[in-house]
Amino acid sequence: MRRWxxxxxxxxxRGLAGRLQPWLPEGSRVADIGSGTGHNAANWRxxxxxxxxxxxxADLHWVGDGPTLFDGRNLSVANATYDVVTLxxxxxxxxxxxxxxxxxxxxxRGRVLLIQSTCQGRWGRMWLRLREFCWGPLAFHVAGFVxxxxxxxxxxxxxxxxxxxxxxxxxxxxxxxxxxxxxxxWPGLRVSRDLFVxxxxxx
Ligand SMILES: C[S@@+](CC[C@H](N)C(=O)[O-])C[C@H]1O[C@@H](n2cnc3c(N)ncnc32)[C@H](O)[C@@H]1O
Numbered sequence: 001m002r003r004w005x006x007x008x009x010x011x012x013x014r015g016l017a018g019r020l021q022p023w024l025p026e027g028s029r030v031a032d033i034g035s036g037t038g039h040n041a042a043n044w045r046x047x048x049x050x051x052x053x054x055x056x057x058a059d060l061h062w063v064g065d066g067p068t069l070f071d072g073r074n075l076s077v078a079n080a081t082y083d084v085v086t087l088x089x090x091x092x093x094x095x096x097x098x099x100x101x102x103x104x105x106x107x108x109r110g111r112v113l114l115i116q117s118t119c120q121g122r123w124g125r126m127w128l129r130l131r132e133f134c135w136g137p138l139a140f141h142v143a144g145f146v147x148x149x150x151x152x153x154x155x156x157x158x159x160x161x162x163x164x165x166x167x168x169x170x171x172x173x174x175x176x177x178x179x180x181x182x183x184x185x186w187p188g189l190r191v192s193r194d195l196f197v198x199x200x201x202x203x
């Protein structure tokens with residue numbers, strides 16, 4: 001079962017790596033915030049030849065060395081340390097979204113890459129809640145059951161679902177402009193897994 005789950009996670013991570021590849025040049029130094037199981041970081045190192053430091057509020061790793069833990073707001077990292085900062089499917093869990101984005105802004109000397117599910121209307125919100133339950137608490141408990149992660153309180157309780165307009169506003173308020181947006185809709189569900197390439201607004 002664990003091998004099977006590992007295959008699923010690696011396939012997912014390879015798909016995400018393909019999406020991010022144009023924005024993660026070989027040799028880049030990357031901070032992955034909300035790094036989860038570590039499959040993304042492991043695949044980026046192997047396939048994209050970048051160095052990746054992982055940060056998270058909980059230790060959910062089952063590949064690699066695991067993340068540096070932080071409080072969800074402040075990272076013990078100097079300004080502009082990283083070429084690229086990534087946040088993949090993280091914002092919905094954070095009670096401090098603006099502070100988290102500000103921290104990503106601070107530690108990056110380049111872009112912030114964000115993949116986030118967005119929804120439209122009540123129907124989309126309902127599907128997204130269901131999806132987040134499956135990839136959140138359900139996946140967490142299955143991973144615990146097969147011994148892939150150690151027992152701990154579940155950090156995957158989504159606080160909200162975002163519409164595209166809400167994210168656009170949030171990014172602007174956090175000092176970013178969107179320099180590239182790539183939607184990836186789930187057909188018929190009014191849910192999309194959108195890639196945002198963010199750059200700091202320079203005044
Ligand atoms: C759905 S997982 C995504 C993991 C990984 N980014 C991926 O796409 O495979 C969400 C991650 O966000 C982390 N997380 C939860 N609350 C957070 C917070 N307040 N700040 C930063 N990360 C948080 C979780 O611990 C988890 O690793």
